[in-house]
Amino acid sequence: xxxxxxxxxxxxxxxxxxSRPGTVLRIILLAIVLTGSAVAFVIFKNQLENEIVLGILxxxxxxxxxxxxxxxxxxxxxxxxxxxxELARAFLDGHQDGTLITDRKGRIIYxxxxxxxxxxxxxxxxxxxxETILSRNREATEAIYRLTNGLHERKPGHEExxxxxxxxxxxxxxGSGAHWFRLKARVLPLEDGDxxxxxxxxxxxxxxxxxxxxxxxxxxxxAIDYLDHAPAGFFSAGKKGEIFYVNATLAxxxxxxxxxxxxxxxxxADLVAGEGLALVQSVQAExxxxxxxxxxxxxxKANGQSFAVRMVHRVSSTRDGAPxxxxxxxxxRSNDDESDQSASIAAMRFTRFxxxxxMAIASVDGDGRILxxxxxxxxxxxxxxxxxxxxxxxxxxxxVHAPDRPQLRxxxxxxxxxxxxxxxxxxxxxxxxxxxxxxxVNAVIDQSDQAPExxxxxxxxEITEQKALETQMAQTQKMNAVGTLAGGIAHDFNNVLTAxxxxxxxxxxxxxxxxxxxxxxxxxxxxxxRAAVLVRQLLAFSRKQTMRPTVLSMTDVVGDLRMxxxxxxxxxxxxxxxxxxxxxxxxxxxxxFEQVILNLAVNARxxxxxxxxxxxxxxxxxxxxxxxxxxxxxPEEDYVMVEVSDQGTGIPPEILDKIFEPFFTTKEVGKxxxxxxxxxxxxxxxxxxxxxxxxEVGKxxxxxxLLPRYIEEAPLPGDVxxxxxxxxxxxxxxxxxxxxxxxxxxxxxxxxxEDEEAVRRGGKxxxxxxxxxxxxxxxxxxxxxIMEELHGAVDIVVSDVVMPEMDGPTLLREIRKSYPDLKFxxxxxxxxxxxxxxxxxxxxxxxxxxxxxxxxxxxxxREMLDS
Numbered sequence: 092x093x094x095x096x097x098x099x100x101x102x103x104x105x106x107x108x109x110s111r112p113g114t115v116l117r118i119i120l121l122a123i124v125l126t127g128s129a130v131a132f133v134i135f136k137n138q139l140e141n142e143i144v145l146g147i148l149x150x151x152x153x154x155x156x157x158x159x160x161x162x163x164x165x166x167x168x169x170x171x172x173x174x175x176x177e178l179a180r181a182f183l184d185g186h187q188d189g190t191l192i193t194d195r196k197g198r199i200i201y202x203x204x205x206x207x208x209x210x211x212x213x214x215x216x217x218x219x220x221x222e223t224i225l226s227r228n229r230e231a232t233e234a235i236y237r238l239t240n241g242l243h244e245r246k247p248g249h250e251e252x253x254x255x256x257x258x259x260x261x262x263x264x265x266g267s268g269a270h271w272f273r274l275k276a277r278v279l280p281l282e283d284g285d286x287x288x289x290x291x292x293x294x295x296x297x298x299x300x301x302x303x304x305x306x307x308x309x310x311x312x313x314a315i316d317y318l319d320h321a322p323a324g325f326f327s328a329g330k331k332g333e334i335f336y337v338n339a340t341l342a343x344x345x346x347x348x349x350x351x352x353x354x355x356x357x358x359x360a361d362l363v364a365g366e367g368l369a370l371v372q373s374v375q376a377e378x379x380x381x382x383x384x385x386x387x388x389x390x391x392k393a394n395g396q397s398f399a400v401r402m403v404h405r406v407s408s409t410r411d412g413a414p415x416x417x418x419x420x421x422x423x424r425s426n427d428d429e430s431d432q433s434a435s436i437a438a439m440r441f442t443r444f445x446x447x448x449x450m451a452i453a454s455v456d457g458d459g460r461i462l463x464x465x466x467x468x469x470x471x472x473x474x475x476x477x478x479x480x481x482x483x484x485x486x487x488x489x490x491v492h493a494p495d496r497p498q499l500r501x502x503x504x505x506x507x508x509x510x511x512x513x514x515x516x517x518x519x520x521x522x523x524x525x526x527x528x529x530x531x532v533n534a535v536i537d538q539s540d541q542a543p544e545x546x547x548x549x550x551x552x553e554i555t556e557q558k559a560l561e562t563q564m565a566q567t568q569k570m571n572a573v574g575t576l577a578g579g580i581a582h583d584f585n586n587v588l589t590a591x592x593x594x595x596x597x598x599x600x601x602x603x604x605x606x607x608x609x610x611x612x613x614x615x616x617x618x619x620x621r622a623a624v625l626v627r628q629l630l631a632f633s634r635k636q637t638m639r640p641t642v643l644s645m646t647d648v649v650g651d652l653r654m655x656x657x658x659x660x661x662x663x664x665x666x667x668x669x670x671x672x673x674x675x676x677x678x679x680x681x682x683x684f685e686q687v688i689l690n691l692a693v694n695a696r697x698x699x700x701x702x703x704x705x706x707x708x709x710x711x712x713x714x715x716x717x718x719x720x721x722x723x724x725x726p727e728e729d730y731v732m733v734e735v736s737d738q739g740t741g742i743p744p745e746i747l748d749k750i751f752e753p754f755f756t757t758k759e760v761g762k763x764x765x766x767x768x769x770x771x772x773x774x775x776x777x778x779x780x781x782x783x784x785x786x787e788v789g790k791x792x793x794x795x796x797l798l799p800r801y802i803e804e805a806p807l808p809g810d811v812x813x814x815x816x817x818x819x820x821x822x823x824x825x826x827x828x829x830x831x832x833x834x835x836x837x838x839x840x841x842x843x844x845e846d847e848e849a850v851r852r853g854g855k856x857x858x859x860x861x862x863x864x865x866x867x868x869x870x871x872x873x874x875x876x877i878m879e880e881l882h883g884a885v886d887i888v889v890s891d892v893v894m895p896e897m898d899g900p901t902l903l904r905e906i907r908k909s910y911p912d913l914k915f916x917x918x919x920x921x922x923x924x925x926x927x928x929x930x931x932x933x934x935x936x937x938x939x940x941x942x943x944x945x946x947x948x949x950x951x952x953r954e955m956l957d958s
């Protein structure tokens with residue numbers, strides 16, 4: 092078909108290089124050269140001697156020569172080239188897509204032959220715009236509208252639409268009927284395009300292309316339908332094990348609802364039951380390759396039941412070794428033949444048992460090479476050995492810590508010789524020394540024909556939890572043993588200190604400050620009191636000190652202590668307090684807990700010689716958050732947590748477990764007794780709480796205290812109000828309002844029962860100086876005899892707790908049988924709780940802890956007599 096051009100005011104610009112001024116210039120220069128050359132030749136021939144003429148003609152000759160040479164090498168074009176507009180027009184005319192060029196208003200500038208053939212136009216006057224041709228089709232009109240708006244914004248675009256019949260009534264090669272078309276539009280780039288843009292429209296018939304696509308989709312749908320209903324299950328998974336496709340057969344086996352299945356919503360781990368996941372994960376391909384492995388395992392149905400299958404699992408790997416996608420065929424483990432079915436069921440049951448046992452199992456040959464394993468083995472030692480390693484002869488010693496491998500070789504040699512009772516081997520994980528394992532090596536006595544190379548079966552059990560419990564138990568037993576020893580020492584030492592204090596008080600009564608011995612007596616008493624403080628700390632550690640628990644608010648306790656702690660820590664240490672909101676109440680001894688906070692604050696100060704910040708933080712710890720602390724011995728209850736943190740030197744890991752032991756200290760001699768943290772530990776434990784240190788060398792230490800939340804219980808009908816059965820007497824100097832004005836005995840009779848002669852003698856002498864009549868007894872049996880001799884004429888009994896023949900609580904019970912209202916005071920180096928549990932709940936008595944001074948003894952007796 093000939094070129095078509097619409098008659099009008101607009102024409103396609105034609106670029107004609109032959110009409111450019113450069114061509115005219117070439118012609119003029121060529122004329123000058125030829126003229127100059129001719130004249131130069133004539134003048135040369137006549138041998139003109141005029142120098143001026145010769146100079147002019149010489150220049151013209153040189154220019155001519157230069158132009159000729161340049162024309163030859165192509166530096167200057169002499170002949171005009173072909174017209175590019177004709178090439179562009181020829182290209183457009185021959186293009187298979189219908190091409191139409193319009194201006195911004197839609198007026199036609201150019202249409203090629205394919206456009207005319209597509210629309211049925213045979214001459215230029217029959218050419219119509221696309222809007223006119225497609226005006227009756229709504230879908231096509233909307234497509235043109237969208238493309239036109241895009242062109243106004245200089246954005247190219249394309250659309251596809253469907254017509255019920257061809258654009259041309261002739262039909263063309265594709266015949267009549269529905270046709271698909273693709274329409275493209277873009278702006279023609281011209282120098283003045285911003286002012287007068289031209290638009291290029293290209294339309295093509297894609298009916299055959301669409302037909303091919305529909306056939307492809309139908310074939311693909313048939314293939315998917317066949318795959319969905321194949322007699323075998325199938326699923327595909329991504330790089331991370333996320334499942335993208337499950338066929339209908341597998342979904343039916345597992346009870347999955349495919350209408351609710353979303354690609355990636357489940358993983359292989361959700362599909363595989365028991366320890367079979369380790370088998371699946373063990374199949375790994377070499378970089379850039381694929382690998383296929385047949386696995387016998389269980390799949391998990393939607394109802395939680397297991398389903399035994401045989402899987403043909405194929406995995407791929409990228410070139411850099413990263414895992415790729417996987418394709419898996421699932422075969423049901425069943426057979427129509429009855430005998431084969433029985434064998435299959437037996438094999439299925441064994442496989443299920445073998446892969447779901449809590450023990451890792453591996454069979455090895457005589458050289459220690461792994462022959463086969465179960466799923467838990469691959470799971471426990473993932474990253475150490477894999478299926479590929481076993482196929483290449485991996486040794487069992489690879490899963491054992493290096494120092495324990497000689498012991499394993501000896502056990503395997505014993506198994507190779509078919510020895511029995513091979514001792515188990517405890518070892519660490521080869522790459523994670525926090526995990527402990529125990530290996531049992533059993534010799535294969537009767538080798539089978541199926542596996543004649545088997546020499547031993549090795550069972551491995553992880554005992555990390557057991558080792559942790561053993562370590563914790565050993566530490567607890569050690570602390571309890573040390574506490575028992577410390578308590579016993581403290582009890583005996585209290586008797587010595589009591590005698591020293593009573594004797595020094597007796598001497599001070601008769602001494603004057605001007606005496607030469609007065610200063611020495613005061614030094615004796617001062618050092619005895621210092622020793623008493625150390626004894627109290629030992630008792631606190633052994634949890635045998637007397638405590639008076641009350642319900643406390645940690646916000647009030649910390650607030651009251653803030654100023655005191657701030658003064659004790661000095662000027663170069665800053666205290667920051669972070670109060671928790673709505674703290675639960677706790678129940679503990681206020682004075683003892685204050686000692687805990689003060690002791691930890693002083694330790695934090697000493698750990699920061701160059702200064703720093705001590706942070707005191709409180710908050711509630713709900714039971715749901717307890718598990719996050721990873722403390723096995725910590726019950727999941729509600730706690731109030733108190734933290735004391737510093738920015739000091741930190742505690743090395745090798746001594747972190749020893750800091751609570753009595754007399755353990757890292758301070759210089761004379762700067763610490765090593766009982767501070769022991770006392771803290773005992774007080775917290777006796778309060779029913781827990782304390783955990785966390786430290787990093789060079790960054791600081793945090794002590795985390797957990798006290799149980801106190802929940803007040805409603806009293807039952809008829810219960811007596813909570814009142815202490817015992818009264819703590821004489822433990823601190825009473826105030827002027829509380830102290831009895833008269834500490835004399837007024838001839839009151841006291842029965843003093845004490846097995847330590849020095850304490851008994853000192854106590855008797857001190858009470859007699861106060862005017863009391865004192866009868867002494869060395870045991871409970873002797874005290875009963877004295878009571879019988881005196882016919883009960885005793886006003887008060889002061890008795891030790893621990894005595895031979897009959898202890899103090901037994902003495903109290905026996906005396907109260909005959910004299911139920913007799914006043915009674917216990918003195919002991921142990922805590923009141925240590926013996927009060929052996930007394931009736933309604934027993935009334937006083938308590939005076941050892942060591943005590945003369946004044947404390949006098950105050951205790953006077954208060955009990957006056958009560």
